[in-house]
Amino acid sequence: MTSMAHDNRSIVITGGCGFIGCNLADRIAAGGGAVTVLDNHSRSGARENAQWLKSRHGDRVAIVAGDVRDPIPVIEVVREAKAVLHLAAQVAVTSSLDSPLDDFEINARGTLNVLEAIRLHNPSAPVLFASTNKVYGRLIGDDEIVRVEQRYQPADPALAAGISEATPLDLYSPYGCSKGAADQYVHDYARVYGLRTAVLRMSCIYGPRQFGNEDQGWIAHFMLSALRGAPLTIYGDGCQVRDALYVGDAVDAWLAVLDRIATAQGQIFNLGGGPSNAISLLELIALISQTSNHPVEPCFADWRPGDQPWYVTDTSALSAATGWQPKTPLAEGLRALQGWLTTRFMQEHGREVLA
Template sequence: MSRGSASNKPILITGGCGFIGCNLADRLAARGDRVSILDNLARAGVRENAQWLKSRHLDRVNIAVADVRDPIPVIGAVREARAVLHLAAQVAVTSSLERPIEDFDTNARGTINVLEAVRLHNPSAPVVFASTNKVYGRLVDDAQIGKRGRRYVPSDPALARGVVESAPLDFYSPYGCSKGTADQYVRDYARVFGLRTVVLRMSCIYGPRQFGTEDQGWIAHFLLSALRGDPLTIYGDGFQVRDALYVADAVDAWIGVLDQIDRTHGRIFNLGGGPANSASLLELIELIARLTNHEISHSFADWRPGDQPWYVSDVSGLHDAIGWEPATSLLDGLASLQDWLESRFGRPFGNQGAFA
């Protein structure tokens, strides 16, 4: 999708005031694109992100307060868009366990609303969808992993470069089911209806404008806990491994996939930091302690349903398709997030006490 298009229609971002969405909106608006955002502003921090976007880009960014579960505003927004970046979602496994119907309505039905709006009212518009590594389920059994140092390592040598997109799907938890359902619908609307859709299965995106909580945005949550001097609760034993991707690199991938939609449509891609940017929870705690010179107190609790003992993305598919690869190391990304958190909350690391 060329920036040089004669169309002056906006790029629609559902959930565009969330962490990844607002970073995408900021980059697109900064390069000259008009951006339309549809967001229900329900999550913590999103109103602040909305104000930040408007202060930086004024009328180049338009924000409509609406919910993807309501098809009427979705149709109106999609009808005027030249592309749709669909990030609106319920994002916490714990919330899906507490309210599975709400989780399904937002993630599965909300995605169908977006797809149907595109199919019926704007079928030429590309659709890029924010999926998750949770669609792969637990991935490896306990008998298929071992411990090396302070992390789990899979015994299968085929996983040395990470999980490929052709790995079997095994939805686990209501969240995994709802996002997996949406993932497969987005793929199928390309095959059956000819829509130009792309699925991005994301893993642990982190960076500025992320208001991390225990349920979502765990890297930011770890850093925030260090800022506040709060103890951490680790669910499981801490040896579980994830790959992490700095948000600016994730935005590069999203925009690269959109700009090269003639090459990428109909495809599914993993989007993560890959093996070079992987860490166990215990390793991340140690890295934060070295970075901040501040030890983090932590305790352990039972594993949560659907928790993966090991997940690392193989991102060679994206590299082969559009030449993308992670550019920011985990250490540099953490330092950048630390700078933003300090500027946002107004205290340096090492100061104890409540954080406004």
């Protein structure tokens, strides 16, 4: 990171024991940087990721147990931070439907705690926030999509390049509301208080260190179900389309924005695989079956609130600001994910390793 190369202070990653957070921490530490991870270890795999980071990087990664809902540990870690990458969150629509108050406290109030800690104690530190494509809501009505073989596509050809940041927000589901509120707070703190913040609205990141929970990390969940020969439930008809982005490419994007924060501050960027990495759920199942040599036969359940029949990211704003482009084709990324899941969950002869 050229603009911050001579600053030896630690980069704070909230939620740094999660999937994307630990990949970011690993990359920064591998490059010689210091990282402080703030994580409450509530998600499956978080403690394992913490041990993995420490085993690889030792004292270059400090693991602090804490929750963004509590302002005290947040203040303590950001006070001397070089930058803050804020990924701590409640990440599942399903969980937000069950516990909307918890969802709000973690996503909205937790983000406000981070922003206030920076504003009051370290206002020069950049803050990058992990937002979501769910802030755009369902996007397309049933009368605005057409089915072509095993995938939906928008009837409007103007959307062929994907969804841009100019798309109006349409918060849908408690999760969409809490992340949307946080997204706008982060954006507004740049305008009102002059903080060096940027928002990344992410879409379907996948890759190693993703543990395949059904409610989040669905590509890993699909792959792990195939490897286990376990049943797989699809919500909807499987023709819904997403663009998938390999986690290494996502890390590149985060660090590119951080490196260019002087010009990127106050901006919002969509981050995903783009049209070249768009795939329907049914197409992905077929590709996973081929990649893993384990056929998958899904069953189907009702659509969930806020489920998008089609979402593909227009990443042109991010590319223009940073020069970033996704590099990893979906088939290549799936092979890397399969390799990690096989190593992590399966012993020889296919016997599963207990977590």
